[in-house]
Amino acid sequence: MATIADVARKAGVSVSTVSYALSGTRPISDETRQRIQVAMRELGYHPNAMARSLASRRSNVIALIYPEVATVGNTGGEFVQAAAQRARESGYQLVLWPFRDSEGKEMRNLARQGMADGVLVMEVCLDDDRIDILEAAKIPYAMIGRTRDVSARPSVDIDFEATVIGAIDHLAGLGHRHIAFINHSQERIDAGYGPAVRAAAAFDEQMAKRGLTALSRACEDSPVVGRKVTADLLTSDPRVTAFVTMNELATFGVYAELQARRLAIPDDVSVLGIVTSPGVGTLSYPVLSTMHSPGGELGRLAVDCLLSQLDPARQPIPNQLIACVLEPGMSIGPARTIANVDLGRS
Amino acid sequence: MATIADVARKAGVSVSTVSYALSGTRPISDETRQRIQVAMRELGYHPNAMARSLASRRSNVIALIYPEVATVGNTGGEFVQAAAQRARESGYQLVLWPFRDSEGKEMRNLARQGMADGVLVMEVCLDDDRIDILEAAKIPYAMIGRTRDVSARPSVDIDFEATVIGAIDHLAGLGHRHIAFINHSQERIDAGYGPAVRAAAAFDEQMAKRGLTALSRACEDSPVVGRKVTADLLTSDPRVTAFVTMNELATFGVYAELQARRLAIPDDVSVLGIVTSPGVGTLSYPVLSTMHSPGGELGRLAVDCLLSQLDPARQPIPNQLIACVLEPGMSIGPARTIANVDLGRS
DNA sequence: CTGTTAGCGCGTTCAG
DNA sequence: CTGAACGCGCTAACAG
Numbered sequence: 162m163a164t165i166a167d168v169a170r171k172a173g174v175s176v177s178t179v180s181y182a183l184s185g186t187r188p189i190s191d192e193t194r195q196r197i198q199v200a201m202r203e204l205g206y207h208p209n210a211m212a213r214s215l216a217s218r219r220s221n222v223i224a225l226i227y228p229e230v231a232t233v234g235n236t237g238g239e240f241v242q243a244a245a246q247r248a249r250e251s252g253y254q255l256v257l258w259p260f261r262d263s264e265g266k267e268m269r270n271l272a273r274q275g276m277a278d279g280v281l282v283m284e285v286c287l288d289d290d291r292i293d294i295l296e297a298a299k300i301p302y303a304m305i306g307r308t309r310d311v312s313a314r315p316s317v318d319i320d321f322e323a324t325v326i327g328a329i330d331h332l333a334g335l336g337h338r339h340i341a342f343i344n345h346s347q348e349r350i351d352a353g354y355g356p357a358v359r360a361a362a363a364f365d366e367q368m369a370k371r372g373l374t375a376l377s378r379a380c381e382d383s384p385v386v387g388r389k390v391t392a393d394l395l396t397s398d399p400r401v402t403a404f405v406t407m408n409e410l411a412t413f414g415v416y417a418e419l420q421a422r423r424l425a426i427p428d429d430v431s432v433l434g435i436v437t438s439p440g441v442g443t444l445s446y447p448v449l450s451t452m453h454s455p456g457g458e459l460g461r462l463a464v465d466c467l468l469s470q471l472d473p474a475r476q477p478i479p480n481q482l483i484a485c486v487l488e489p490g491m492s493i494g495p496a497r498t499i500a501n502v503d504l505g506r507s
Numbered sequence: 508m509a510t511i512a513d514v515a516r517k518a519g520v521s522v523s524t525v526s527y528a529l530s531g532t533r534p535i536s537d538e539t540r541q542r543i544q545v546a547m548r549e550l551g552y553h554p555n556a557m558a559r560s561l562a563s564r565r566s567n568v569i570a571l572i573y574p575e576v577a578t579v580g581n582t583g584g585e586f587v588q589a590a591a592q593r594a595r596e597s598g599y600q601l602v603l604w605p606f607r608d609s610e611g612k613e614m615r616n617l618a619r620q621g622m623a624d625g626v627l628v629m630e631v632c633l634d635d636d637r638i639d640i641l642e643a644a645k646i647p648y649a650m651i652g653r654t655r656d657v658s659a660r661p662s663v664d665i666d667f668e669a670t671v672i673g674a675i676d677h678l679a680g681l682g683h684r685h686i687a688f689i690n691h692s693q694e695r696i697d698a699g700y701g702p703a704v705r706a707a708a709a710f711d712e713q714m715a716k717r718g719l720t721a722l723s724r725a726c727e728d729s730p731v732v733g734r735k736v737t738a739d740l741l742t743s744d745p746r747v748t749a750f751v752t753m754n755e756l757a758t759f760g761v762y763a764e765l766q767a768r769r770l771a772i773p774d775d776v777s778v779l780g781i782v783t784s785p786g787v788g789t790l791s792y793p794v795l796s797t798m799h800s801p802g803g804e805l806g807r808l809a810v811d812c813l814l815s816q817l818d819p820a821r822q823p824i825p826n827q828l829i830a831c832v833l834e835p836g837m838s839i840g841p842a843r844t845i846a847n848v849d850l851g852r853s
Numbered sequence: 854c855t856g857t858t859a860g861c862g863c864g865t866t867c868a869g
Numbered sequence: 870c871t872g873a874a875c876g877c878g879c880t881a882a883c884a885g
Contacts, residue, residue: 212862245603257591273553558878
């Protein structure tokens with residue numbers, strides 16, 4: 162491996178000149194620059210990342226706290242892909258730190274080893290130790306999601322309120338007045354899982370504001386439970402003509418129960434999946450209309466948000482929210498005016 | 508940030524003693540070790556990763572070439588998660604290098620900067636430039652998947668032959684003699700996409716060996732095309748009583764077409780999805796029986812395979828193949844003896 | 854068992 | 870516009 166000294170010797174200049182030519186931190190005459198570049202090419206020179214980091218005290222690496230998420234759908238993958246891509250474009254690399262929520266201390270200790278200049282924290286909860294630990298240690302970070310008090314904390318997140326408003330307006334515009342909402346499990350809501358809490362709050366609030374009837378239910382992430390909850394909803398209020406679901410697996414149960422009851426989608430009942438992964442809508446028949454998470458956009462933004470703190474020259478990025486994207490399917494239609502309970506067909 | 512020199516001073520020993528206490532490369536008296544540990548604790552010392560890497564010439568980082576895979580299902584996520592986890596257990600970190608297949612040179616150049624000690628290459632094709640480039644540059648690597656000639660190349664992969672044999676034996680044992688196989692697209696087969704090529708070859712060979720009738724079809728990754736191909740298969744050979752699919756999205760089309768024809772699953776036709784992601788079976792009704800990819804296992808193995816080359820003391824890991832895991836659902840039953848074409852029901 | 858010290862490859866003052 | 874030289878924090882001989 163050729164070093165900077167080899168290049169300097171070959172080009173007949175000093176090492177510092179080569180260094181400056183590399184970083185552009187100082188004006189270099191064109192001729193000198195040429196000679197240096199030729200020398201670099203001929204020697205197959207590649208600057209050593211470790212030496213550079215040691216001397217400059219910046220690793221040019223950002224860490225992604227990568228939670229163990231068992232999910233269908235690939236939003237997480239999109240996020241990671243986009244984040245890695247954006248990091249590379251910005252001259253950084255992305256390392257994966259597979260820490261669980263409870264391993265905040267381990268995370269901080271790793272960060273103190275100087276391997277990463279900053280940290281991206283996924284799946285942040287309303288009350289999240291990790292963020293406190295990072296702040297106490299003065300480690301630059303950006304969170305995906307939000308803690309309860311987000312005022313001065315760098316974050317990017319899905320705009321649940323806008324997403325829910327989009328969903329409700331869409332359905333209400335088609336005459337739906339009794340709309341069910343199927344959330345994640347009560348357990349996750351109680352654990353302060355941001356999406357579950359925020360979306361539910363927004364749903365109830367927006368429905369009330371419009372004088373519509375909201376039927377919200379927590380539901381475990383599974384088709385079987387989704388089906389049970391759907392049955393329960395239809396029984397307890399037969400006027401329901403639309404389902405908004407924020408639970409990919411449960412949505413398959415919604416379809417199953419509707420089909421079992423011979424309720425046609427979308428003629429009798431409309432279904433809209435929100436905060437899903439792109440593509441999952443096409444797995445259902447008729448194709449589920451969805452509002453999918455902007456995983457890629459979030460990934461890029463999260464990186465930008467973090468880098469804006471590492472490099473004071475960059476524009477600081479304000480806390481940013483992105484709404485989910487409507488992916489029209491075939492599962493939404495105008496509301497029926499007759500209660501579905503009367504419509505059993507065989 | 509405290510340095511090793513601070514620790515040495517505080518403990519009243521030399522820096523090398525601290526260094527050796529840290530690495531355990533040299534015997535240290537218990538008493539000295541105690542003093543050092545106390546000093547480290549009091550100073551909140553954390554060794555600097557960059558300095559360590561520079562001096563030792565090993566970064567303790569491995570890179571994962573992370574392809575842009577647009578897929579439903581989370582096998583990729585499981586792989587990455589498991590790999591990152593295993594790397595951490597082994598004292599390594601995993602960095603993501605989002606390079607496309609065509610960016611072999613860029614990948615090599617990054618590797619030459621010494622940021623990573625070795626490289627994991629996902630989604631390897633039968634003819635893959637990247638592997639040639641890595642070998643030419645003498646960069647340690649392990650591939651997930653296999654090139655055409657795999658003899659001496661470190662790799663881990665799905666055991667497509669064993670998976671296919673498992674699938675066929677299962678179905679043949681239930682009396683199925685005319686079995687359809689739905690593959691990925693012709694385009695991917697032509698591109699030398701390993702899974703598509705290997706599984707198809709294994710399927711035809713094993714079916715022939717058993718005197719069974721194989722109906723293999725390439726199929727784009729989409730429910731719509733999957734449905735068309737299914738219709739075509741049922742029309743061209745009504746004796747088909749079972750589908751083996753290696754195409755998650757197309758499988759939803761298989762279900763749709765069977766339901767449209769009022770063919771009951773599994774009474775009239777059995778369906779088995781192979782090389783799927785865990786959980787996708789539950790998205791279908793009746794629950795699809797699957798043989799899912801061992802993503803986690805592959806991730807761990809890939810890391811072990813690479814690390815065994817970096818550390819000569821480790822046992823070398825032979826090229827290893829892992830079969831997919833049967834996840835029983837409700838979509839497989841005994842074969843009918845009457846051609847399905849005669850069974851239209853309404 | 855412990856200490857001394859020369860690098861690892863590069864960034865960045867400071868002097869010219 | 871260019872060079873010389875020190876230091877980043879640690880590892881690993883070499884010397885005891």
